[in-house]
Amino acid sequence: MKINFVLNGKGRVLNAPSDRRVIDFLREDLGLTGTKESCGAGECGVCTILVDGESRLSCLMFAAQLEGRNVLTIEGLASEETLHPMQEAFVQFGAVQCGFCTPGMILSALDLLKRNPHPTRTEIREGLSGNLCRCTGYQKIVDAVEATACKKEKGPPL
């Protein structure tokens, strides 16, 4: 079927079987391999994307569900030269190790800050508890999200 949607800021009309999993559609058909897969069953949060600004698990969605939606994957977050402040914070605060959880984690964190712009550290932990990370022990991820929230408070987005 034809799917009409916005992907990383650009309107697209693409063909895909209606039951194609969004994760496969992104990775295999569109070459957007920044979205990772780890459990394929909605347990780990690794494949998180933003659909109309809200975090969704792309392994549990079908391509047909993207019709008319605005989809953001990790590839669409940075502008040409500059990292998004959340990405920059993940780099600076050492929140990245193997990096396989990172795309999903960053997008979940953005969803969290949209709903709760000034979360406490506990609220950050709650907000990210659907995204597993096996490397970092989470503390530096919490640091990065906290710092991004604080910066936003001070002025315009970086």
Next chain:
Amino acid sequence: MKSLEIGRPIPRVDAYSKTTGQERYAADYYGENLVWAGVKRAGIAHALIKDIHIDDAKTLPGVISILTHKDIQGSNRQGMIRKDQPVLADNKVNHCGDAVALVLAEDKASLHKALDLITLDLEPLPGIFDPEKAIGEGAPLVHEGHPQGNVLFKGVLETGDIEIGFKECHAVVEACFELPHQEHAYLETEAGWAILKENGQLKIVVSTQSPFRDRSEVAEALGINVEKVRIIAPYCGGAFGGKDGVTVQTLLGLAVFHCPGRPIKMWWDREESFLASPKRHPARLYYRLGVKPDGALHALDVRFYYDTGPYDHLGGAVMALGLEHACGPYRISNVSLKGFCVYTNSPIGGAFRGFGVPQVTAAMEQMMDMMATQLGLSPFEIRKRNAIRCGDKNPIGISVTGSTGFEECLKTLEEHYLWKKRNEWKSKAGPFKKRGVGIASVMHGMGYGPVVPDFANAKIELTREGKFRVFSGVVDIGQGNASTYLQIAGAILNQDMAHMELVLPDTESALPSGSASASRTTSTFGNALIGAAQSLKHRVLQRAAIYFMAKEIKEVDLIPGGVNHFTTGKEIPLSEMFHILDDSEKVAAYTFTAPTAKENPTEDQNLRLHGVPHLIFSYGVHLCYVEVDELTGNIEVKRYLAVSDCGRIINPQTFEQQIHGGIAQGIGYALCEEFIVKEGRVRTPDLATYIIPTALDVPEMDSIPLESYEPTGPFGLKGAGEISIDGPLPAIANAVADACGVRLFRSPFTPERVLKALKERENREFEH
């Protein structure tokens, strides 16, 4: 931009490409005309293979080829020490995850249909799932031809006289500890991509920790020329030991010959990963510890069993490292240690961060607290009185040399506010909550031991663009060593990150440098890289001195992007130096082999081959605050402190990442990670049943590195990748005992087990 320095917390270079989704992992390789490869697994723990029915699957549209052991030309055996694991099972199935048939298909749907259509005609055999029973009379044999029956490997280390030792003791404590499998649960499951090129080269891109060893394993198992095999190792999406050794490599290597020229992809799903990958060995450990009246440890008798499943993988070496660490960082004069690594039909036991040490540390550190309680000493005091120091003989009779900061670690802990305020914190527990504080000592040997050479070959070149390109020989499995290599070379060559380039391990361009394992990754390769960078630096400066007509080489030095002549203030860009240097001068390589212990604790050459003894150890002490809910049995870790002696720290940020990550995995090991296997069948096949810690399960952690200096390490560094996973389980166990007076000898410490223990304590108290 400032030049790179040792000791600065420089953000990792890979963090940029990983946060933008641009970094390409092995799992991210696809390509035109892609073939999907997958494996039919046994599903039964022990059986004879009568027949493999592939005809129905073969005729399915979309299926390209179905291969069995009959299609393998080579030895069909893989393994790192003992080659006992078939690529595709031939006459027997030894565990549920054994691969039996390989399917190549045009798409994933056809692949899965074909796998379902393959049927196996199996004659079940009695299985054996307990390592202690497996070495008893009449137990079913996993490998009939193995001369020691089900004992893969037995190790014994003895010093002093254990019988006399115990007779001289004032108090004796005895216990048995039981620990389960631990699953790595790396987020990138096993993945690879391969192609047979026109020139006959087999190119494999794979998530691996050991590209050079993989290369020979693939060649031997499949009967192909090793020179035809090229392994490329991108950043791993986690590995932790589980990708040290072949996963998809040989299967892909077999597949390519049946669709030459086409790219082939194999990517295990989560359930397959849990089923077929090696895990931390389940262990049963019998400990008996005796002390003199002053609290001096005097005798230790240890006997333990590691369940390695049906294949060695690295099980023998894992057991040997456990044996060597069984006494902890203490002085003990009479010691008897016996370790058994045993074949069973359980899932494969193999390398997992810690490599046999978390199990013995779990036992020994709880013994220390039990003994302290019996003597009326504080847990801190008993450790302090017995702490190992430089110049001592360790319990297996090896002189302790080099940096030995264990006492310093204890001192640092003693002065830390979390230690000082522990009683105040404990007194503020709410209703139905009990609070406790526990400590645990840790030590971890570095490198391969005395026989297998722990070497690395670093290569660095000056590029046309005027940058220094480092060819990494050791995979970055997530720990950031690749970035640290740039920091090391950049510091020597006085360059900033903009003038440094990195090439990830590729058997075609890098030089053999061993595996990303054994807390050796930064140390061994770092030392080699220092040599290579210094050699290239010297050449560049020699040539620059001639160019500037300098009287001596001291008049010139490297600056970011160029060379400066101090006397005239003139500069020449590195891109021009590229043209001045002869081609042969633009590349420098250097080999480094880690030093080994001169003393020998054993006549057993096999034990030495498996890594005993080590020369250099990192040390540490951990502290945790826990709160136990008396109504639910839930344990919450509230705070954590790790003091570590890992030598000098090259990058404090990456160091802290290692400490944090190990603590989190250790907390999971202690509290929630229970890999359940019944009759060899995995009952926790996914992340909904095998629970790893989330952001809510890991507390705020403090990591304090001692700034010690290890003379044999690069810039004074020692290994830091594993040590932090050794401490959490016993620290938590000790804290729980402190909180509510119960000790669980079986982990993980789930709410059910805690409640049961609390109930039993209550009943005992009632009876009295």
